[in-house]
Every structure is written in structure tokens, then in C-alpha cells.
Amino acid sequence: MFGIRSDLPLKRDTASRFVLWLVMVLVFMASLAVTVNSYIGVLLNDWNRSVTGTLTVQIPLVDGDEKATAAVVAKVIDVLKRHPAVAKAEAVPRAKVTELLKPWLGDNDVIADLPLPALIDVELQADGADAVAAVTASIKTAAPQAVIDDHRIWLSRVMGLAKGFGIVALTIMVLVTSALGLTIVFATRASLAEFAQVIDVLHVVGAKDSYIARQFARRALAQGMLGGLAGLALYAPALALVAWLASRVDPEILPKATLPPTHWLILAGLPLAAGFLAMLTAHVTVRRALSAKV
Numbered sequence: 413m414f415g416i417r418s419d420l421p422l423k424r425d426t427a428s429r430f431v432l433w434l435v436m437v438l439v440f441m442a443s444l445a446v447t448v449n450s451y452i453g454v455l456l457n458d459w460n461r462s463v464t465g466t467l468t469v470q471i472p473l474v475d476g477d478e479k480a481t482a483a484v485v486a487k488v489i490d491v492l493k494r495h496p497a498v499a500k501a502e503a504v505p506r507a508k509v510t511e512l513l514k515p516w517l518g519d520n521d522v523i524a525d526l527p528l529p530a531l532i533d534v535e536l537q538a539d540g541a542d543a544v545a546a547v548t549a550s551i552k553t554a555a556p557q558a559v560i561d562d563h564r565i566w567l568s569r570v571m572g573l574a575k576g577f578g579i580v581a582l583t584i585m586v587l588v589t590s591a592l593g594l595t596i597v598f599a600t601r602a603s604l605a606e607f608a609q610v611i612d613v614l615h616v617v618g619a620k621d622s623y624i625a626r627q628f629a630r631r632a633l634a635q636g637m638l639g640g641l642a643g644l645a646l647y648a649p650a651l652a653l654v655a656w657l658a659s660r661v662d663p664e665i666l667p668k669a670t671l672p673p674t675h676w677l678i679l680a681g682l683p684l685a686a687g688f689l690a691m692l693t694a695h696v697t698v699r700r701a702l703s704a705k706v
Contacts, residue, residue: 430599431595431599431632431635431636431639431690432638432639432642434592435592435635435638435640435642435686436639436642436643436646437643438588438591438592438639438686439588439639439640439642439643439682440643440646440647440650441584441588442585442588442643442682443644443647443651443682444650445580445581445584445585445588446585446675446678446682447651447675448577448581449577449578450671450672450674450675451669451671452574452577452578453574453578454669454671456571456574458667459567460567463563463564463567464539464563464564465499465536465537466533466534466535466536466563467533467534467548467560467561467562467563468531468533468560468561469488469531469532469534469558469559469561470531470558470559471485471488471529471530471531471532471557471558472529472557472559473527473528473529473530474557484555485530485532488551488554488558489503489532491550491553491554492532492534492547492550492551495546495550497536497537497538497546498536498547499535499536500535501534502532502533503532503533504532506530509531513528539564544564547560592636592686592689592693593689596689596690596693596697597697600628600693600694600697600698601697601701604698604701611702621702621703622699624698624702625695625698625699626695628697629691629694629698630691632687632691632693632694632695633688633690634687636686636688636690636691637683637684637686640682640684640686640687641683643682643686644679647679
């Protein structure tokens with residue numbers, strides 16, 4: 413199928429000249445979809461590792477009195493440290509809370525004047541609904557005004573959103589594959605019509621349908637792989653631009669993530685996949701079209 417000899421003037425094929433450009437655009441779109449899906453997956457894994465089995469307790473400012481608030485915090489921490497489901501409990505320093513708010517409110521005196529609640533980080537022995545319920549009940553008994561944030565709730569919502577993005581990425585891949593296949597089919601059929609007389613002559617001299625199909629398939633393979641490589645070449649500067657723009661955003665707002673090796677392996681395989689898909693589609697299309705003429 414990868415022989416060099418060709419008795420068809422496919423280089424002058426006007427119908428399939430745009431195939432390379434279309435493959436380039438489709439591989440570019442597929443690369444972006446794969447990257448977005450991988451980035452979201454990495455962020456979710458990092459968030460899941462960091463929040464699994466943890467709670468955040470907020471103690472509102474008691475009548476504007478920081479000493480009274482500190483007393484409530486100490487009481488809650490004492491209860492948590494004696495709870496069998498709690499592995500660790502400690503107050504979050506106000507300086508750290510201020511640092512967390514700076515990306516959103518700026519580095520100014522406004523944060524210092526805000527009546528911020530006191531925060532307590534809680535690490536559980538095991539991540540389970542029963543443990544969370546038991547710890548929450550103990551906290552509410554010690555400080556009824558406390559607000560308990562179960563990170564699993566917002567994480568489950570974020571994961572639902574991520575699954576939606578994953579479905580969108582998969583849909584894009586399916587549409588890209590379908591568009592490539594249909595394009596190869598129509599381009600191959602147009603080429604068959606354009607070179608109908610040459611194909612008839614080849615049949616007269618003894619050429620088989622498989623021989624003619626191999627020449628179309630070889631041409632489609634070259635177009636698919638070249639178009640795929642061109643799509644990756646277009647994708648590279650686009651990724652570099654997005655990475656540069658993301659680097660200018662505060663890490664607290666847009667966390668940095670390292671894409672896994674599988675992401676780069678998938679990208680490297682896209683031109684090869686596009687080439688083999690084009691080759692297979694062209695080969696099947698030619699064989700069916702020629703057999704239908706008999």
C-alpha cells in the first residue's frame with residue numbers, strides 16, 4: 413500500500429487539494445479539545461487530593477470583639493482535637509487569610525478593616541458522610557454560630573462541570589473524525605470521476621481494483637499526515653500564547669498545572685491517526701465505487 417509507483421496523476425487532483433488544509437484545521441481543533449480536557453483533569457485531581465477529608469470552619473466575629481472570637485475558636489479547636497474522627501485541627505492565621513484575599517481585593521488597607529471570620533482547618537481521619545456529620549454536630553454544639561464548609565459539595569459540582577467539558581471535548585473529537593471521513597469520501601469520489609478514463613485504461617491493461625485503491629489510499633495517507641503535522645504546527649504557537657497569558661494571572665485565581673505525558677502522546681499521535689483514517693477511508697471508498705461499476 414505504500415509503494416512508490418503511481419499510474420494515476422493524483423498530484424494534479426483538483427478535488428483533494430483542500431483536504432490537507434481541512435485536516436490541518438481539524439487536527440488543530442482536536443489538539444485544543446484534548447488540551448482543555450487534560451488541563452481540567454489535572455486541576456480536578458489536584459483539588460481532589462487537597463480537599464479530600466478536610467473541612468473549613470468559619471467562626472463569625474463575636475460582636476466585633478476579637479478576643480471573644482478567639483475564645484470561641486479555642487473552644488472549637490479543643491472539641492475537635494478530642495473528637496475521634498478528627499486527625500488535625502488548627503486555626504488559620506489572619507495573615508494567611510489576608511494573603512488569600514489579596515488576588516481578589518488587592519493589596520491595600522481595605523482587607524485589614526474587614527470583619528473577617530476566624531477560620532479553622534480540619535483534617536478528618538476518614539472521608540465519609542458519617543464522619544462529616546459527627547464532626548459538624550460537635551462543632552455546632554460548641555459554637556452554634558459556626559459555619560462548616562464541606563469541600564466535597566463544591567468539588568462535586570466542579571466535577572460535574574468538568575464532566576460536561578469532557579463530553580464537549582469528546583463531541584468535538586467525534587465531529588472532527590466524522591468531518592474528516594466525509595471529506596475524504598467526497599474528495600475520493602470526485603477524484604475517481606476526474607480520472608475515470610485513466611482508470612478504465614488501467615483496467616484494460618490488467619490493473620486490479622486493489623492496485624488502484626492502494627494509490628488513492630497512499631495519496632490520502634500523505635495528505636492526512638501532512639495536514640496533521642501542519643495542524644500541530646499551528647497549535648504550538650497558540651498553546652504558547654495561551655500559556656503566556658495564563659502565566660500573567662495570579663496562581664490563586666488560575667492554578668498552574670503540568671499536563672501529563674499521556675496528553676503529549678495523544679497529540680503526537682493525532683497526525684498519524686488522521687493519516688491512517690484518511691488512508692482507510694479512501695481505500696474503502698475506491699474499492700466500493702469500482703466494484704459497483706462492474
